[in-house]
Amino acid sequence: MSVIAPKFRFSEFLKSITDNLFWIIILVTLIGLPVIMIVLLFVDLPVYQGELINPFLAFSWMFHPELSLPLIKSFMITDFFRIAVFPGFGFAVLLATSVIFIERKMLAKLQLRVGPFYCGKIEGILQLMADGIKLVTKEIIIPAKADKPIFILSPLMFVGAAAAFVALIPVAPGWVVADIDLGLIAVFAVIGFFPIITVLASWSANSKYPFIGGIRALFQMVSFEIPLILSLLGVVILTGTLNLSEIVASQASFPWIIFLPVGAIVFFIAMLAELERIPFDLPEAESEIVAGWLTEFSGMMYGLVQLGSYIKLYAFAALFVVIFLGGWNGPMIFPPLEEELILEGKTIGPITIQTPGLPIFSMEFFSGVFWFILKTAAVIFFILLPRGVFPRVRIDLLLDLGWFKLIGLTFLNIFIALALLYAGVFGPGGML
Amino acid sequence: MADAAFLALSVITIGSAIAALELRSLVYGAIGLMGTLGGVAGFFLLLDSPFVALFQIAVYVGSIAVLILFTVMLVKRELIFKKIEDPKRKWAGIGLMLIFMVAIGAVILDSGLKSVTTDEPPVDFREIGDDFLTYYWPALILMALILAGSVTGALVLARREDEISGPRTD
Numbered sequence: 121m122s123v124i125a126p127k128f129r130f131s132e133f134l135k136s137i138t139d140n141l142f143w144i145i146i147l148v149t150l151i152g153l154p155v156i157m158i159v160l161l162f163v164d165l166p167v168y169q170g171e172l173i174n175p176f177l178a179f180s181w182m183f184h185p186e187l188s189l190p191l192i193k194s195f196m197i198t199d200f201f202r203i204a205v206f207p208g209f210g211f212a213v214l215l216a217t218s219v220i221f222i223e224r225k226m227l228a229k230l231q232l233r234v235g236p237f238y239c240g241k242i243e244g245i246l247q248l249m250a251d252g253i254k255l256v257t258k259e260i261i262i263p264a265k266a267d268k269p270i271f272i273l274s275p276l277m278f279v280g281a282a283a284a285f286v287a288l289i290p291v292a293p294g295w296v297v298a299d300i301d302l303g304l305i306a307v308f309a310v311i312g313f314f315p316i317i318t319v320l321a322s323w324s325a326n327s328k329y330p331f332i333g334g335i336r337a338l339f340q341m342v343s344f345e346i347p348l349i350l351s352l353l354g355v356v357i358l359t360g361t362l363n364l365s366e367i368v369a370s371q372a373s374f375p376w377i378i379f380l381p382v383g384a385i386v387f388f389i390a391m392l393a394e395l396e397r398i399p400f401d402l403p404e405a406e407s408e409i410v411a412g413w414l415t416e417f418s419g420m421m422y423g424l425v426q427l428g429s430y431i432k433l434y435a436f437a438a439l440f441v442v443i444f445l446g447g448w449n450g451p452m453i454f455p456p457l458e459e460e461l462i463l464e465g466k467t468i469g470p471i472t473i474q475t476p477g478l479p480i481f482s483m484e485f486f487s488g489v490f491w492f493i494l495k496t497a498a499v500i501f502f503i504l505l506p507r508g509v510f511p512r513v514r515i516d517l518l519l520d521l522g523w524f525k526l527i528g529l530t531f532l533n534i535f536i537a538l539a540l541l542y543a544g545v546f547g548p549g550g551m552l
Numbered sequence: 553m554a555d556a557a558f559l560a561l562s563v564i565t566i567g568s569a570i571a572a573l574e575l576r577s578l579v580y581g582a583i584g585l586m587g588t589l590g591g592v593a594g595f596f597l598l599l600d601s602p603f604v605a606l607f608q609i610a611v612y613v614g615s616i617a618v619l620i621l622f623t624v625m626l627v628k629r630e631l632i633f634k635k636i637e638d639p640k641r642k643w644a645g646i647g648l649m650l651i652f653m654v655a656i657g658a659v660i661l662d663s664g665l666k667s668v669t670t671d672e673p674p675v676d677f678r679e680i681g682d683d684f685l686t687y688y689w690p691a692l693i694l695m696a697l698i699l700a701g702s703v704t705g706a707l708v709l710a711r712r713e714d715e716i717s718g719p720r721t722d
Contacts, residue, residue: 267579302677305606312614316586316621323579323625331625338622342615362677523707 156182166194193480199297203287207295212286215496216430221248223504230508255423263416267324274321275417275424281313282431289438290365292448292488303364304356307439308349311394314432315341318403318413321425325416333412336515337403340393343522348390350530351383354537355443358546368447375446379540383533384444386526388502391436393522395429397503399510400518407512437499438492445495448488456483558598565591578624586617600674 160175167173168190173181181187195201202208221236225243228235240246262271288303288310290296300306315338322334356362358379359370377384393400404412417425441447458466466472513521540546568587575581589612596605684692 270579270583300602302602302606305603305610309606309609309614312610312618315618316614319618319621319625320579320583335622335625338618342618345614360678527703527707 166190168194189480196480202295202297207289207291208287208297209283211291212283212431212434213427215434215493216427217248219430219433219500219504220426221245223507226501226504227508252423255420258419260419260421263325263327265326266416267326270320270324271416272421274317274324275421275428277317278314278321278428279424279431281310281317282428282435284313285310285435286431286438288364289435289442290368290447291438291492292485293365295485295489296365299363299365302362304352304362304367307364308345311345311348314394315345321417322413325413327416329409329411329415330413332409333403333405333415337396337413339515340396340400340402340518340522343519344390344393344526347386347522347526347530348394350527351386351390351533352443353530354380354383354533357534357537357541364442368442368449371446372449375444375449377444380444380533380537382529382536384440386529386533387440387444390522390526391440392503392506393518395433395436395503397433398507399513401512402515402518405512433500433503434496437496437503440499441492441495445499447495448492450487450491450494452484452487453490454483454486557594561591561594561598565595579621582617582621582624585620586613589613589617602674603677603680 157175157179160178163175165173165175165178173191178191181191196206204210224247225235227233236244236247238244238247239250262268285307287297288300288307290299298306318337318341319334322330322337325331355367355376358376359367361367361370396403402412404414406412409415414422414425565588568584568591570584572581572584572588575584590609593605593608593613596602596608
């Protein structure tokens with residue numbers, strides 16, 4: 121008899137399952153379906169085969185696997201889908217949460233430990249879910265003398281700023297939430313919000329350790345923003361655009377890291393400092409100042425800050441991929457579908473397979489997303505790797521690195537870019 | 553639609569400016585200043601110049617406001633904030649502001665700015681760059697020299713006198 125369920129009985133187990141089924145059916149019919157209907161009455165529905173779909177038709181189509189395809193397709197071109205699901209928040213959260221698990225497991229392997237092991241059958245794969253449930257159900261403790269409005273708002277603003285960052289990243293051709301002409305400047309503007317939120321959060325907690333951590337974070341982020349911005353100018357000089365999609369499109373034949381390796385290295389180091397990763401994790405140095413500026417956060421507020429910082433990690437890695445590694449460009453690995461299969465269906469022996477309206481995405485899209493995720497995962501791996509290897513640096517060495525070495529190297533990078541431009545390698549009428 | 557956005561931005565900008573001046577808590581005052589600067593960025597967006605708007609956010613909200621916040625947090629409150637309540641000064645300040653605003657408004661209304669066309673496309677930042685490299689090149693050189701001088705000055709100022717950077721040897 122196991123310890124977790126000492127009075128386990130199969131009949132009671134069955135009863136609980138049927139009870140749950142009963143309540144699910146009751147609630148779905150009495151609440152769920154009317155809510156869907158009411159929502160459909162207020163949503164703009166698409167035109168399909170020359171006629172406007174009315175809510176009743178859409179309602180009956182929704183539960184028909186073949187007829188619901190036009191509805192899904194029309195949903196996928198809406199802005200809401202882009203913001204909430206694919207290139208936007210949902211995709212980033214999925215990647216960020218998987219990064220948390222992979223980081224713990226990878227560090228454990230590096231340090232000859234086991235890591236998360238007991239939740240879930242395979243290598244503790246459910247550990248993250250357990251942590252999430254723990255964070256959600258924990259009490260949120262606000263310090264008595266804290267500045268409540270700022271203290272409560274700052275985790276939300278942190279996640280919001282990270283989501284705004286994610287919204288600027290192009291994932292596949294045409295798949296970006298905000299495809300603005302000044303994408304890179306917008307990225308700098310969004311990055312500028314993180315030190316404000318950090319220092320306000322640390323101040324509002326009204327406690328010593330968060331304040332020390334917040335001041336350190338401010339020092340570090342503000343001083344590493346300068347090499348971060350300057351190291352990207354080389355690419356801007358060579359491409360002549362600030363739009364991130366156009367920067368990716370300019371790397372169809374070669375990524376910029378080949379010609380601007382100095383800029384890429386400087387950007388990577390500045391990125392580590394902006395993300396407060398080891399070896400630059402002074403703001404949350406757990407062996408010196410408890411947990412730095414996160415000390416007073418508890419429960420889901422802590423969870424939100426962690427989620428925000430991992431979304432930020434994904435966004436920075438994706439920015440590195442977009443600017444230096446060529447984004448979605450790469451060899452086509454999925455062969456394009458046959459025209460015959462899409463238009464008429466295919467006959468295999470006695471069976472004819474027909475797929476009306478089925479290829480929702482083109483194969484180019486899958487290939488692009490595959491390369492983007494592969495490169496992003498590689499960059500994230502290199503961001504996580506120093507945590508298993510390096511100790512923390514001292515703050516004066518950190519500032520010395522940021523102000524003297526990295527800024528000097530960024531100027532070198534800009535001169536390399538200018539030399540390539542004036543030597544006629546790139547630019548209008550260039551060799552490449 | 554633009555009018556609603558304009559009104560909302562005006563309320564945010566002026567309201568947070570008043571908050572920045574009047575609030576007792578200096579940190580909230582700094583947040584109010586951020587609101588003002590962000591509202592000004594919104595005005596630039598309404599004026600179809602996203603380039604200036606994004607730089608307003610990146611430089612003013614992201615750097616200058618952070619600098620002010622930093623100063624406020626590091627300096628003791630009593631040293632920079634003496635409580636002098638003088639209603640006469642306050643009213644004099646408000647009166648001065650009103651006179652100034654009326655004067656500026658009269659100048660603007662007289663200058664014929666009403667004939668501005670509003671449906672032109674936003675200014676491309678490449679045109680700004682072209683202008684800087686051709687017609688306004690002295691300004692560009694001057695800015696470059698000032699910026700290079702300030703970066704060098706910052707590096708010099710940040711260098712410590714007691715040079716013990718690097719790993720310890722003892």
